[in-house]
Amino acid sequence: xxxxxxxxxxxxxxxxxxxxxxxxxxxxxxxxxxxxxxxxxxxxxxxxxxxxxxxxxxxxxxxxxxxxxxxxxxxxxxxxxxxxxxxxxxxxxxxxxxxxxxxxxxxxxxxxxxxxxxxxxxxxxxxxxxxxxxxxxxxxxxxxxxxxxxxxxxxxxxxxxxxxxxxxxxxxxxxxxxxxxxxxxxxxxxxxxxxxxxxxxxxxxxxxxxxxxxxxxxxxxxxxxxxxxxxxxxxxxxxxxxxxxxxxxxxxxxxxxxxxxxxxxxxxxxxxxxxxxxxxxxxxxxxxxxxxxxxxxxxxxxxxxxxxxxxxxxxxxxxxxxxxxxxxxxxxxxxxxxxxxxxxxxxxxxxxxxxxxxxxxxxxxxxxxxxxxxxxxxxxxxxxxxxxxxxxxxxxxxxxxxxxxxxxxxxxxxxxxxxxxxxxxxxxxxxxxxxxxxxxxxxxxxxxxxxx
Amino acid sequence: xxxxxxxxxxxxxxxxxxxxxxxxxxxxxxxxxxxxxxxxxxxxxxxxxxxxxxxxxxxxxxxxxxxxxxxxxxxxxxxxxxxxxxxxxxxxxxxxxxxxxxxxxxxxxxxxxxxxxxxxxxxxxxxxxxxxxxxxxxxxxxxxxxxxxxxxxxxxxxxxxxxxxxxxxxxxxxxxxxxxxxxxxxxxxxxxxxxxxxxxxxxxxxxxxxxxxxxxxxxxxxxxxxxxxxxxxxxxxxxxxxxxxxxxxxxxxxxxxxxxxxxxxxxxxxxxxxxxxxxxxxxxxxxxxxxxxxxxxxxxxxxxxxxxxxxxxxxxxxxxxxxxxxxxxxxxxxxxxxxxxxxxxxxxxxxxxxxxxxxxxxxxxxxxxxxxxxxxxxxxxxxxxxxxxxxxxxxxxxxxxxxxxxxxxxxxxxxxxxxxxxxxxxxxxxxxxxxxxxxxxxxxxxxxxxxx
Numbered sequence: 001x002x003x004x005x006x007x008x009x010x011x012x013x014x015x016x017x018x019x020x021x022x023x024x025x026x027x028x029x030x031x032x033x034x035x036x037x038x039x040x041x042x043x044x045x046x047x048x049x050x051x052x053x054x055x056x057x058x059x060x061x062x063x064x065x066x067x068x069x070x071x072x073x074x075x076x077x078x079x080x081x082x083x084x085x086x087x088x089x090x091x092x093x094x095x096x097x098x099x100x101x102x103x104x105x106x107x108x109x110x111x112x113x114x115x116x117x118x119x120x121x122x123x124x125x126x127x128x129x130x131x132x133x134x135x136x137x138x139x140x141x142x143x144x145x146x147x148x149x150x151x152x153x154x155x156x157x158x159x160x161x162x163x164x165x166x167x168x169x170x171x172x173x174x175x176x177x178x179x180x181x182x183x184x185x186x187x188x189x190x191x192x193x194x195x196x197x198x199x200x201x202x203x204x205x206x207x208x209x210x211x212x213x214x215x216x217x218x219x220x221x222x223x224x225x226x227x228x229x230x231x232x233x234x235x236x237x238x239x240x241x242x243x244x245x246x247x248x249x250x251x252x253x254x255x256x257x258x259x260x261x262x263x264x265x266x267x268x269x270x271x272x273x274x275x276x277x278x279x280x281x282x283x284x285x286x287x288x289x290x291x292x293x294x295x296x297x298x299x300x301x302x303x304x305x306x307x308x309x310x311x312x313x314x315x316x317x318x319x320x321x322x323x324x325x326x327x328x329x330x331x332x333x334x335x336x337x338x339x340x341x342x343x344x345x346x347x348x349x350x351x352x353x354x355x356x357x358x359x360x361x362x363x364x365x366x367x368x369x370x371x372x373x374x375x376x377x378x379x380x381x382x383x384x385x386x387x388x389x390x391x392x393x394x395x396x397x398x399x400x401x402x403x404x405x406x407x408x409x410x411x412x413x414x415x416x417x418x419x420x421x422x423x424x425x426x427x428x429x430x431x432x433x434x435x436x437x438x439x440x441x442x443x444x445x446x447x448x449x450x451x452x
Numbered sequence: 453x454x455x456x457x458x459x460x461x462x463x464x465x466x467x468x469x470x471x472x473x474x475x476x477x478x479x480x481x482x483x484x485x486x487x488x489x490x491x492x493x494x495x496x497x498x499x500x501x502x503x504x505x506x507x508x509x510x511x512x513x514x515x516x517x518x519x520x521x522x523x524x525x526x527x528x529x530x531x532x533x534x535x536x537x538x539x540x541x542x543x544x545x546x547x548x549x550x551x552x553x554x555x556x557x558x559x560x561x562x563x564x565x566x567x568x569x570x571x572x573x574x575x576x577x578x579x580x581x582x583x584x585x586x587x588x589x590x591x592x593x594x595x596x597x598x599x600x601x602x603x604x605x606x607x608x609x610x611x612x613x614x615x616x617x618x619x620x621x622x623x624x625x626x627x628x629x630x631x632x633x634x635x636x637x638x639x640x641x642x643x644x645x646x647x648x649x650x651x652x653x654x655x656x657x658x659x660x661x662x663x664x665x666x667x668x669x670x671x672x673x674x675x676x677x678x679x680x681x682x683x684x685x686x687x688x689x690x691x692x693x694x695x696x697x698x699x700x701x702x703x704x705x706x707x708x709x710x711x712x713x714x715x716x717x718x719x720x721x722x723x724x725x726x727x728x729x730x731x732x733x734x735x736x737x738x739x740x741x742x743x744x745x746x747x748x749x750x751x752x753x754x755x756x757x758x759x760x761x762x763x764x765x766x767x768x769x770x771x772x773x774x775x776x777x778x779x780x781x782x783x784x785x786x787x788x789x790x791x792x793x794x795x796x797x798x799x800x801x802x803x804x805x806x807x808x809x810x811x812x813x814x815x816x817x818x819x820x821x822x823x824x825x826x827x828x829x830x831x832x833x834x835x836x837x838x839x840x841x842x843x844x845x846x847x848x849x850x851x852x853x854x855x856x857x858x859x860x861x862x863x864x865x866x867x868x869x870x871x872x873x874x875x876x877x878x879x880x881x882x883x884x885x886x887x888x889x890x891x892x893x894x895x896x897x898x899x900x901x902x903x904x
Contacts, residue, residue: 032657032658032659033659034659034661034679035679035680036678036679036680157644160641160644160645161644161645171623171640171641171682188623188640188641188644189612189623189640191644192609192612192613192640192643192644193612193613205484206484207484207485207486209486224703225700225703225704225707226488227486227487227488228487228488228700230623230682230699247682247699247703248677248680250703251676251677251699251702251703251706252677254703254706254707254710255677255706255710258706258707258710258711258713258714259710259792261710261714262710262713262714262717262788262791262792263788265714265717265788273789273792273793274789274793274797274803274806274807274810276810277810278810278813278814278817279817281789281810281814282813282814282817282818282821285782285785285814285818286818286821286822288781288785289778289781289782289785289818289822290821290822290825292777292778292781293774293778293822293825293826295777296771296773296774296775296777296778297774297829297833299773299774299777300770300771300772300773300774301770303769303770303772303773304767304770307766310766310769311763311766314759314762314763314766315756317755317762317769317772318752318753318755318756319748319752320752320755320769320772320773321748321751321752321755321772321773321776321885321889322745322748322749322751322752323748324773324776325744325747325748325751325881325885326741326744326745326748329740329741329744329881330737330741333737333740333741336714336715337725337726337733339714340711340714340725341725341726345726351726354726355726358726358728358729358730358733361730361734362730362733362734362737365730365731365734366734366737366738366741369734369738369742370738370741370742370745373742373745374745377749381749429777429781433773433777437773
């Protein structure tokens with residue numbers, strides 16, 4: 001019915017149906033829509049129609065809708081639904097999405113929501129909340145179907161049919177033994193292709209790739225990406241199957257981690273998007289800026305300690321922004337390569353040594369090229385060959401220092417289990433500012449009497 | 453057999469089996485491994501064992517192996533296999549992976565490889581190569597199973613069984629009509645749950661979300677991510693089904709696009725990773741650095757035009773790095789928010805207006821805070837209240853300018869279909885350097901006789 005309608009047309013149609021109280025027709029329309037579309041339509045509805053929209057929506061679709069909304073909207077929906085219906089909806093939500101919602105609520109609010117839920121569901125969510133953030137345990141779901149290895153294909157399919165709602169987004173059945181230990185995996189495709197009387201034991205794949213509950217979510221994503229898996233099983237330290245991470249969550253992790261790297265490299269502050277309020281955004285950015293302000297003052301302090309040199313050759317100031325800027329930039333270039341490389345590489349001593357040697361080589365190459373160029377330019381501009389040599393020589397050294405700092409500092413942070421992107425962006429820019437000014441004025445002071 | 457062995461143990465075991473010429477045992481081991489593991493083991497083999505490894509490997513696993521290797525290794529394998537066997541392996545590879553491999557080969561090499569392949573496979577690859585890079589057409593595969601809407605579930609399952617190899621990584625069957633137009637979709641799960649005699653027409657989902665062949669790969673990824681799809685069908689402008697994009701390719705797109713944003717924001721040069729050679733890496737970074745060198749000279753030129761002011765109040769130089777650094781950084785912060793936001797948002801006038809207003813507010817908030825702070829510090833340090841006021845006042849204005857430049861410039865680039873990350877990083881830093889120095893020295897010159 002709505003097959004060829006645009007989203008705006010569907011919205012108008014839904015409003016009409018809501019006004020006319022046609023619940024059956026409403027349900028028929030909604031049945032054709034994807035959760036993402038339902039969420040967009042809900043968000044776009046005039047406020048006065050939202051309550052009836054929620055009232056008409058079936059519970060399973062309400063749970064789907066919840067999973068697509070952002071936090072503030074989720075809380076708004078729960079308020080509209082009232083505590084009793086809310087608990088029913090929460091029962092139906094994926095546990096990992098639910099954990100994300102509950103994570104930042106006040107303990108009282110969380111308790112009141114959890115207490116209305118089914119015991120098994122609320123226990124599952126509480127379990128998830130016990131794992132540290134950004135681990136496999138935190139993003140896994142318990143909504144998967146397990147089978148035993150002595151099952152026949154027919155029994156497996158029958159169990160799958162019973163738990164149809166459960167198994168919605170997954171495409172493997174995980175096989176466990178009597179101790180719930182993970183012993184194999186069978187894909188839906190294997191089931192379709194197999195004979196109904198075959199034993200799962202004979203068709204299952206035994207070398208199952210799994211991750212531990214405590215595994216970092218970035219590693220989980222990397223594993224799934226390497227193996228092109230649609231889901232990855234999560235086990236505890238006794239190899240007992242406790243959950244699965246699905247590919248949609250893995251895509252979310254990949255996007256989130258990339259955004260985090262960008263946030264950190266650009267020191268842009270945590271989680272600022274288009275909808276963040278002015279004072280929240282300002283408050284998240286200010287710490288970095290104030291840090292940078294003080295760091296900038298260190299640079300100022302260095303310059304002031306060379307005040308006499310600067311007073312005698314004011315032209316030295318003309319090249320300051322160029323040298324500091326170039327050094328900072330070459331450091332950021334190296335940093336970006338290292339930070340992104342660490343995501344996809346397993347790091348050992350050989351890799352580190354080769355990388356540092358490579359970047360050292362790059363620093364020298366870049367240093368020679370830029371130094372020759374600036375020496376000539378400085379000489380032509382200021383008509384002073386010594387000044388040209390001082391500027392060129394300084395740039396040569398600072399570019400090598402900048403490149404190495406951009407390479408080595410993130411590797412050291414990584415070695416000590418600090419996320420290399422965390423402090424590196426501003427840290428490296430700052431250190432490079434300080435290094436470059438000291439090198440520049442140091443060299444200039446040495447040649448001062450030739451410069452004047 | 454190899455269930456509990458580490459990868460190093462498996463490698464050693466494989467070398468032993470290769471030495472003893474036990475082909476059957478070799479195949480039994482390989483059957484248990486994932487393509488990614490096979491590739492890692494192959495890469496780690498001593499050179500002398502590689503040829504026999506390839507010789508023993510079944511064709512379908514060879515194709516899997518190829519898909520995991522990087523380009524140089526792929527060409528090495530093809531050379532080892534010889535042209536005849538190569539063509540057989542290429543027949544078995546996913547078309548999108550094959551297109552990626554062929555894309556950068558010389559026309560002669562490409563022709564010699566294509567000419568040995570099955571006509572239908574080489575035609576499919578050539579078709580893919582005709583689509584522009586970074587579009588759905590370029591990353592889609594033709595290895596999917598289509599069914600007709602009048603099929604029964606039994607017929608669909610039978611067809612799936614015949615094309616088992618084909619349908620390996622997909623979990624939906626796409627339904628087409630007599631003109632090959634896409635009319636529905638059925639998941640494997642739907643097939644498992646349905647009665648064997650039901651008609652596909654009755655169980656299929658009709659409102660299929662699809663993308664066009666010319667759709668940008670970033671939009672394809674965004675669509676799949678929103679709907680949590682495992683695959684997304686690709687149609688031409690007549691709604692004829694021509695291919696599908698699978699979730700593993702979507703994850704690759706997400707990672708590649710994030711890396712590109714980081715490369716561009718940090719001006720780190722295209723595609724430099726841990727294995728890039730020194731001179732290649734240096735050559736890719738130098739253009740940005742040389743551009744920045746000249747831009748740095750513009751800053752120098754501005755300072756030199758205020759030489760008299762600077763000569764009379766050398767202390768002004770002490771605050772230069774801080775003001776330029778802060779302005780550059782606040783610009784980068786805004787830029788990062790905009791660049792990442794553009795990926796997940798549909799942009800309209802309302803969004804743009806709200807965003808600019810928000811960032812203006814953030815600029816004022818940050819500006820007031822930092823200006824007050826630096827005024828006090830500058831006064832205490834240099835004992836000159838006017839100097840404090842000049843520095844604070846300059847910082848206030850430059851932070852607002854920096855924030856707005858970081859917001860508006862990428863939006864303008866986006867409006868004119870230039871990737872906002874392309875030029876923004878260095879461009880914004882540079883412009884902000886110039887703006888900040890002009891503002892600072894402009895204000896300082898106005899108050900010069902109070903400063904001395």
